[in-house]
Amino acid sequence: MLELTMASVSAADAGATAGMLMADAPSDPGTVLRVGRDAAVCRLATPDDWLFVSRIHLEFLCGPQGDWQVSWLHGSLAEPSSEVTLALTGQPAQALPYGGTVPLPHGGSGELVVRDRTAPRSVNVAFYHEA
Template structure:
């Protein structure tokens, strides 16, 4: 099972959060969870006016042997207006534009999508049952 929580955070308003959303999915090969602005395909949807997040920004995919990975999908722009990084305990790793990283099995952490032009972010917490 992969459990996700998402908070949209803006430092413009002191500690403001635009709500907390949750989603989960069984760890079965081929299962997909998406994060972005497109309500028709994303289980976790960000504010529509946060254009630094693509219509479909992150894709969590369960591969063989129930191993989950996250991909920062390439959008229509060559140079994205956000940065994405994976945080897990003391470990931090940038996720390259169009790149994929494997989530730690039986672990938890956070994927942070940060706006390059404004003090706001989308924080997606994850817990991957082992």
Template sequence: MLELTMASVSAADAGATAGMMMADAPSDPGSVLRVGRDKSVCRLATPDDWLFVSRVHLEFLCGPERDWQVSWLRGSLAEPSSEVVLALAGQPAQTLPYGGTVRLPRGASGELVIRDRAAPRSVNVGFYHEAHAG
């Protein structure tokens, strides 16, 4: 099982955090969870006017071995208006490249932060990949 939480944070609103949203999916091959502005395909949807987040920004996909990976999907722009930072518990944070994919270790927890390059706001996506046998 992969569990996600998402909060939208804006320093312009004195550090206000919009409501926390949650989603999960079983670790079955082909399971997908998406984060972005398009509510028709994203289980976790950001505010419509936060254009630094693509329609479908992050995609979590369960592979054939029941391992999860996360991809920062390329949008319509050659250069993104955001940056994505991945922090796994107990490891230094790393920048996820635009169009890049990272495998999440079994039993891992951490956070992906989508930061607007033009304003002091972010979308924080926490995750927990439940360890499983076999």
């Protein structure tokens, strides 16, 4: 099982959180969880006017062995309007490359942070992958 919790945070509103959303999915091969602006295809949807987040920004995919990976999908722009960092519990944060994919540790947890390059706001997605 993969559990996700998403918070949209704006420092312009004195650290206001624009809602906390949760989603989970069983670790069945081919299962997909998406994060982005398009609520029709994303289980976790950000505010519509947060254009630094793509329609489908992050995609969590369960592989054949029940292992999960996360991808920052390459959008229509050559350069993204955001930056994404990944912090696994007990490890320093690292940049997730635009269009890149990384495996998530089995039985691990961490957080992905999507930061707007032009404004003090972010989308924070915490994850927990049950062992």
